Amino acid sequence: MPVLVDRHGRRFPYLRLSLTQACNYRCSYCLPDGYAADGRPRFLSLEEIARLVRAFAALGMRKLRLTGGEPSLRKDLPAIIAAVSSTPGIERVALTTNGTHLPRHVRLWRDAGLTALNVSLDTLDAGRFHAITGHDRFAEVTQGVEDALALGFDAVKLNAVLLRDCNDDELPAWRDYLRDRDVTLRFIELMQTGDNLAYFQRHHLRADALEQQLVDDGWKLTTRAPDAGPAREYAHPDYRGRIGVIAPYSKDFCAGCNRLRVTATGDLRLCLFGDFGIPLRPLLQSDGDHDALVARIATQLGLKAAGHELHQGLTGITPHLASIGG
Numbered sequence: 001m002p003v004l005v006d007r008h009g010r011r012f013p014y015l016r017l018s019l020t021q022a023c024n025y026r027c028s029y030c031l032p033d034g035y036a037a038d039g040r041p042r043f044l045s046l047e048e049i050a051r052l053v054r055a056f057a058a059l060g061m062r063k064l065r066l067t068g069g070e071p072s073l074r075k076d077l078p079a080i081i082a083a084v085s086s087t088p089g090i091e092r093v094a095l096t097t098n099g100t101h102l103p104r105h106v107r108l109w110r111d112a113g114l115t116a117l118n119v120s121l122d123t124l125d126a127g128r129f130h131a132i133t134g135h136d137r138f139a140e141v142t143q144g145v146e147d148a149l150a151l152g153f154d155a156v157k158l159n160a161v162l163l164r165d166c167n168d169d170e171l172p173a174w175r176d177y178l179r180d181r182d183v184t185l186r187f188i189e190l191m192q193t194g195d196n197l198a199y200f201q202r203h204h205l206r207a208d209a210l211e212q213q214l215v216d217d218g219w220k221l222t223t224r225a226p227d228a229g230p231a232r233e234y235a236h237p238d239y240r241g242r243i244g245v246i247a248p249y250s251k252d253f254c255a256g257c258n259r260l261r262v263t264a265t266g267d268l269r270l271c272l273f274g275d276f277g278i279p280l281r282p283l284l285q286s287d288g289d290h291d292a293l294v295a296r297i298a299t300q301l302g303l304k305a306a307g308h309e310l311h312q313g314l315t316g317i318t319p320h321l322a323s324i325g326g
């Protein structure tokens with residue numbers, strides 16, 4: 001079985017593919033002024049995506065996450081899910097979404113072959129949700145999560161960016177929410193990007209105190225598979241749900257890196273905060289370029305650095321996560 005391994009010994013069974021840079025939200029830490037198209041971007045077509053995923057699958061990629069921007073803005077999302085989930089070698093297809101289209105579409109996505117879902121939900125308070133995202137859609141999103149839970153996904157996860165003075169007092173509410181729901185909540189530490197320095201300085205909060213609180217309350221760190229990625233996950237016998245922490249500023253975070261990214265315009269990005277992209281799109285125009293595409297991906301992996309330089313405030317060429325696929 002082929003597998004992508006870099007010169008630091010890390011394995012890469014996981015690809016995050018951005019389907020669009022466009023987003024319908026105005027999250028305060030990502031696109032506070034909304035998405036503004038830069039010229040007329042042409043995002044990867046269904047055919048290009050199918051070729052790309054075949055090449056990664058040939059290199060041992062087993063898990064694919066579709067993200068963005070907001071991937072559910074693409075009308076052809078069900079066709080994309082069907083194409084990638086039927087690619088030989090791909091075992092899991094996950095989607096990261098802001099959840100606005102869940103109530104209408106989640107069953108369609110599930111039927112097309114989606115196996116896992118991550119929904120961004122930074123708060124359990126409808127007013128705060130409006131303030132953070134710019135949209136009064138808390139009820140739709142939480143209803144969409146209930147709909148998803150009824151569909152038997154392998155996993156339903158919620159992403160909450162931890163924000164000082166915005167949502168850092170909600171652990172008790174989250175515990176109530178998780179008591180009877182088979183959901184994993186992931187607290188993500190706010191990351192600095194090219195465009196959000198002032199916001200980052202105001203609202204960044206390390207997850208250490210939150211983790212200590214979990215431990216004090218009897219939550220236990222779980223053991224995860226070696227390729228499971230850098231999240232730390234806690235479980236408690238009284239709760240069906242789990243709580244994870246993604247702490248990109250913690251020591252050794254990058255040692256657990258198991259993922260590569262491709263942008264919506266077909267650039268391979270070896271790191272979320274790298275300072276270059278490797279264009280794959282020229283090799284996505286014909287099935288005849290499959291071998292050359294596989295070779296380019298395998299060779300370029302040699303350039304992957306041991307770690308990001310976020311601690312030094314170096315955010316690479318990532319103005320915001322919508323531009324690369326968070």
Ligand code: SAM
Nearest residue numbers: 030068069070096097098120159190191321326
């Ligand atoms: N639109 C989709 C969504 O809302 O889930 C997918 C794209 S979004 C960029 C992916 C995730 O990145 C979301 O959970 C979002 O909250 C998170 N995110 C965006 N900017 C971030 C930042 N600066 N630091 C940490 N997480 C961030």
